[in-house]
Amino acid sequence: MGEIRPVYLEDKLKEVEDSGRLDYRSKALPTWCPGCGYFSIVEAVATALCELGIPNEDAVMVSGIGCSSRFPFFINSYGIHTLHGRALPSALGVKTANPALTVVAVGGDGDGFAIGGGHVPHAARRNLDITYLLFDNGIYGLTKGQTSPTSAVGFKTPTSPYANPDRPLNPLLMLLSHGASWVGQSYAGDPEHLRSMIRQAMEHRGFSYLHILSPCVTFDKTHRTYVNLGMQVHALPATHDPTDKLAAMGEAMKNEQAPAVGLYYREQRPTLDDALDALVEKAGGEKRGLRGGRGRKLR
């Protein structure tokens, strides 16, 4: 880490105010527990939106249900807080209706891989041009600490009082095989890395999947804690080539021992928007946005 420099409160406040990223934070205060990793995700998304110069009204945060899914309330943009597991298909609708919008789907490990698991492969294979931020804390926080699809074997929770018998999923490996065109991993305990990865994910044209490891400070005192994650999380090898899918899959397999953060894979290929526009052309139709300039009406 090297030299440690003091940070003065006045300087920090001035830096934040001048950056303009507060414009992307809503007036609603996050409802998460003190110490939750999700605070840094809100900050990182607001910063990325600000840095990319996306007007507030052109961004839509889409979520399902869970601690993570409260996210849209905390960003000053349009938002749609849908049902448990339905963030991705709802985002499909938003983006298909108006491709000019920047659409970010957010959700947790239960939302994305348990109840909503059926939607993930299809958003990925279609190369729906959105960013999917998955907040993985390996637990159901909003219902007070039950086992999730990414909980470790042996994890004790109120629904697995003796031990969790099920092995956890490997989301990175799944998303790679589903055909996501951008796959990365980050850690809520490293805000700088997180901010950089979220920005890259949002800049990617196509379906970008960012897996964000985060502790649940309230209900998990044994497994995915800041202390444990801090010891386990490491960077992908500098030699990793993110255009090599097999290598990416190999790295994703290693995650089952210790998680590596960074960009696993990226490719450029036509998005769902491109494909739908091609259909219009093939049918001899004329490409159109929302009829009558909806969404721009009173600008």
Place this chain on the structure above:
Amino acid sequence: MSTDVQIAIVGSAGDGTIAAGDILRRAMAEIGYRVISFDLYPAEIRGFGKCIARLRVTDEQAYSLKQQSDILVSLDDSHAIPHVGEAREWGAVIYETHSVNPLPEGAHLSGHIDPGQVPYNVPIRELAEKSTGSARSRNIVIVGYIIGLMRLPVEPVLRALVGKFKGKGDIAQKNEAALRAGYEEGLRWFRLDDIEFGPPPAQEKGAHVEMISGNAAIVRGALDAGIDNFFGYPITPATSIMERLASEMPRHGARLVQTEDEIAAISATLGAGYAGARAATATSGPGLSLMAEMLGFGVIAEVPSVVFVSQRGGPSTGMPTKHEQSDLNMAVFGGHGDAPRIVIAPTSVEGCYRCAGRAFEMAEAYQTPVIVLLDLYLSNRYETVPFPDRPPFDADTNRYADTRGGAAGFQRYALTVDGVSPRSIPGQAGGMHVATGLEHNELGRPNDQPDMHLAQSRKRHEKLKAALSHPGFEPAKRFGDTGQVEVGLVAWGSSFGECLEAMYLAQEEGIRCAAVKVVMVSPFPVDFVATFLADCKEVLVPEVNYQGQFAGILQMQVPRAVTRMTRIPCAPLRVEEILDEIRRLAGRIVEPQAA
């Protein structure tokens, strides 16, 4: 002279029965008649199941088929024998002279014809083989024969043939030869005086008549209302809505995505609705079950969206290829919580067109999911529909919020007098808000205080009442005698056609009778129906489900005794059965029917 002729063709899968019926109904529409037509075919794709094509040709649009056909054609005697009685007295029964195989006694149709029916035995196979070298064109021969026998012009049939087999090589030529062979043969035989085709009715001005199925009319209505996005998952009998849209929408620059399941379909529809699109999905009962939770989201988040539902036999997988009207309760009440929605059920193919277009208007105007409830019979039946030259639908019925100035805290769910809050659409500056499935305050922020829950619940319920007076839409309509009546029928959906037919027959018998069709089932047109019921000595509510689901809703809204007529014949109601019920309620003597 007026025209009212019904033709039925009975055959085995592979005989080209349905194709023959299709050519005939297209030809009749081409000549200028009004047609209603419904086919029956087996569930299996291949095999020797029974197929029946029925079409009724009239001057004015009929709402149902008749109980008896004027002309019955057999392409397969084993299937046709049980249907010989369907041909009326002095009606024609047309059948094959030579069977392929020697038949045992009683297996040839000729032995089953009633003395009152007029038999025509036609060497169908021989004519087909002579004209085309193949017996496969028997169905086309018989089309030509009917046209010749009835002394109708053959050119419109040729046009219908060309249309049907366009781009299929020499099939069109062969079919023309078969058609002419049948036509010449038909001309040789004496014409049936008892069956009359009068001159076709004059064309309406400002409209063009087309022969179209219920599902195709839904598609036309959606396109004319400017549908932007469609998301769907194939399911019988709604699939053809999606298939047609898949081919039509790109031509209009619109977008369709086949989703991974019905849950994704409704989620995406709501996502698109939230983003300002006119968006829809289409499904059947099982799909609606899956959508129930997300529809509730559409209600509380107040997202415009349209769901076309074509019912089939249930519960569970039930009978995917059989007609039933048993998803009404789910359409109106399905899902958890107090979740009011608009449910409209067209009663005819033309109604499908109008309801589809108005559904998009209502979804936007009242910011809510709208269910358009069809059934297998209505989805698959054909009618001639006079389409207006200019679509009658309003392209934008949104109430937009003026968010200029970007005042902090846009109130997306503001409490207004009529319950509709002006909306903003993503991309609109100053209108940022979160649409949520949580109970919320005016800003859309989570709020579970009793006062706010009451205020928002009241808003969601009250705003729908305006739909009952939506411009250009009749939620209910009365037919038949005015004033006091002996028997009043209240019907919904496709069953209304059979009810109307039965009502006319009852009137002919001197029974004072009237019928009301209820197109908007939710919110229910209470005042209109209550006024009607006050005129009725007896009330009959016929429908195709076991429980009497519509009668239940009716009695919940307008408490009074009614006679439920619930039948689940896996097919449309029988006019004769409804007529018997009317006679019974009117105190007329009814002969017991043979089982």
